Amino acid sequence: MRYELFYWPSIQGRGEFVRLALEQAGADYVDVARRRGHGLGMAEMTRLMEGPGLDRPPFAPPFLRAGRLMIAQTANILHYLGARLGLAPKAEPGRLWAHQLQLTVEDLIVDIHDTHHPIAASLYYEDQRPEALRRARFFTEERAPELLGYFEHVLERNRGGRGHAVGRSLSYVDLSLFQIVAGLRYGFPAMMERLEPRIPRLVELHGRVAQRPGIAAYLASARRLPFNQNGIFRHYPELDD
């Protein structure tokens, strides 16, 4: 099966959670908007989303074409891929638990995004800066400790899990938690310096995932876009601790 991933070509964004799973599994996939040059790929993505061709149109990228299926919503894509790529438990209780954690990662992503866009995604950061300063303080002082603490607790509870979030082997949840730690270190370095001593298992998970051969090769490749000021994780020093 050759998968086709449709996502914005110049940011990690939500698509990165899918890319990490495909890369770790060594899956055969095409990052459509990047392969065909930004202009062409973007045009194809928009045409697909808004055109008359799909009976089940996605609301927004990322979406994944897998044979005759077109699947949108990041956590839904990972739910579908997890079983096929060996990155989730096979039995239903474990699959539901992995998905539940991924949806909580999604909640955290919304909070991170909204630190710099608390009013409107369609406005520039500079046009919602006073609100961003307020929301970011709530994030660094309340939400980030609370949500990172929750995932730390999940790792602690998974006795015998050898440091994995779900069961005893690597899942897409571990990959997503790696990305969260990496992104927060980019966007909120001072906050992370303060919080990391309280979340040793998450920090350790991040390091271990980064050293998996598939992920290490990906991170060293040109396929891994650098963090930048257009994605979910942005570094505005005034929003940090």
Place this chain on the structure above:
Amino acid sequence: MRYELFYWPSIQGRGEFVRLALEQAGADYVDVARRRGHGLGMAEMTRLMEGPGLDRPPFAPPFLRAGRLMIAQTANILHYLGARLGLAPKAEPGRLWAHQLQLTVEDLIVDIHDTHHPIAASLYYEDQRPEALRRARFFTEERAPELLGYFEHVLERNRGGRGHAVGRSLSYVDLSLFQIVAGLRYGFPAMMERLEPRIPRLVELHGRVAQRPGIAAYLASARRLPFNQNGIFRHYPELDD
């Protein structure tokens, strides 16, 4: 199977999307925090969430106990229940599509909630009112038309679907869209008066769901909490059109 739903006892909130599915299906369920009196039920919910008893702790309500399973995240609960209550397609493509739509409903719910809480869930509305006024304008002018328009488009594309969002019969997505229309009419009556002519299929779906015997009986019962100023849908006239 007797299901146990754990959710805040005095609001519809996210729990309502689960209640509607259980009620429509005539499922055997207990709304734990409400049955045992607010104090006792709330204590049990908090004890479960924060106590040492669960290896797979939920981050927040709602969560559902189904035999030995404890499932959290609204869309995940509906994904689990849908197959069992006859409120979702049985085959994987249809299940994924229903879940994808439900996750987009979740995106809309976040936008609705954040109109009155754009800065912090832990602050009163009155303490984030200027920001709320700005975010609500973005909601009524951009996000609500965009997302409601998307669901209208989905209904239109589902040719032969007899007015349902997914396939040819009632699903939990229809129930959730009913709740969205009902809640927005409560919270944003002026906006809905303006938008409803553009979303005739959604309006019609709302009316049809309200008349289903299971739902009509539920809505007429004391089990249906009224909308109020503590839930997701709130009526602050200054945030409306």
